[in-house]
Amino acid sequence: MKTTIKQLLQSTDYNRQAEAKGWVRNRRSSKNVNFITLNDGSTSLNIQIVANENINENILKEINAGACLHVKGTWQASQGAGQAGELVADEIIILGKASPENYPIQPKAHSFEFLRENAHLRSRTTTFGAVFRIRHNLAFAIHQYFHQKGFYYWHSPIITGSDAEGAGQMFHVSTLPHLNPPLTEDKKVDFSEDFFGMETSLTVSGQLEAELGAMGLGNVYTFGPTFRAENSNTSRHLAEFWMIEPEMAFYELVDNMDLVEDFLKYVIKYALDNCVEDLKILDQKFKEEEEKKKKEERAEMGLLEKLQFVVNNPFERLTYTEAVEILLNSPAHKKKKFQYPVSWGVDLQSEHERYLVEKHFKKPVILNNYPKTIKAFYMKQNEGEEVGKETVRAMDVLFPQIGEIVGGSQREEDYDKLLARIKEVGIDPNNLWWYLDTRKFGTAPHSGFGLGFERLVLFVTGMGNIRDVIPFPRTPKNASF
């Protein structure tokens, strides 16, 4: 097995033979000595290779940024100041050349837009190396958290025949010919001729299937790709993203809120404990980006400070009704600063959520018990409420800068109420017979939530655009790589 640069850098066992393989970040030369900065992705830190006269000049010429090297030499304490150890090369083998005139990644700061257009190479940069290592660690922490809690990883299908949740426009999945597909008698596409014998799409949510799992296994979670064909052009939306959806039998809304808070704190703490080097790099990058902004638009905390704060402070919990009260009494409302008017019953806009999180409470907020009319059909209806003021047991977790990071609810377990609500919103109950069956046979109170994985990564890395926290982003008009 190969030794990584991370392992070598941790070693103080000097004056021994060692090897390193990686990609050249930079080469500096003077008359008798060359210094090569090499990185293999195992850590954000680079290793310094010292190449003396014994290395052939023709080989040195091919050691340009981007080239891949295998270096054999002596690991020794560094004579220079920037690093503890350095690898003095006896032999350098060029595994892969990189033409210096064409290789796009230079040893300098590039814009995120440029690197997005070079997404196939951006994992070789310091920032993106850090982002993707943190992304991995967060994914691992999520699995570890649920595993420790006795949850089962439940694989909900990616191709689905149900268009029930109404979470967004769906991508169709079909093997029928685009031109002249088979038609039914009333001139519609005849999906009975299609691969699955029915109209199918990519999933917009694994929740309904997760509920089925929870009704047998108790506590389950999904963690998989999710697809929404919405023409959303923002720094917080992707057409293909990864979502975590735990679903728990015998959880009431308050248990759901307890879980989501504990869960978010756990995974953020995991990153703080296990991604120190990478977070320091991003903390620095965050500082630089903030300095470009106007003073009034700058964040109050640095990245590391913000993550510590979230881990160490309780989230604010309040009902939708209380939130509306706060908004109505806010100076922003009185001075008519809100673009969208607030009143009980309207869906809160980004500006309202931001006001609550960033101005009023200055901490993560869990909003709960929303009006029934603005939430999905499967949410549990509260009882004994005034007509026109009915609420459901929904909860959204709002984070500073990100907005809604989690949406969840206690589910309606009453068969009659659920069926009535399904009909009310215009869904054909026949399409959801399997979902309704869980309420028919041994129904149980249960709850769950959905976490947008990239929004979590966005928050933890402090990056500004969700397209920069997934290796190959899919957005409207972009499916390259």
Place this chain on the structure above:
RNA sequence: GCUUUUUUAGCUCAGCUGGUUAGAGCACUUGACUGUUAAUCAGGGGGUCCUUGGUUCGAGCCCAAGAAAAAGCGCCA
């Protein structure tokens, strides 16, 4: 999808009121330099000014249409 902004060298950008041969830093290249840290110093090469059409004696600059990108909004995770 809507609003605003942007598009000039490989990258990041400047380009005045429309006026001769479009500039800078970095990168690249050649050379110098006894240990550098995005090394430094000196020389050199490098342009479909996003596209199409228009106005004008003359357009990187003005007008129109289109494309792409970014920020904000909507939809949401």
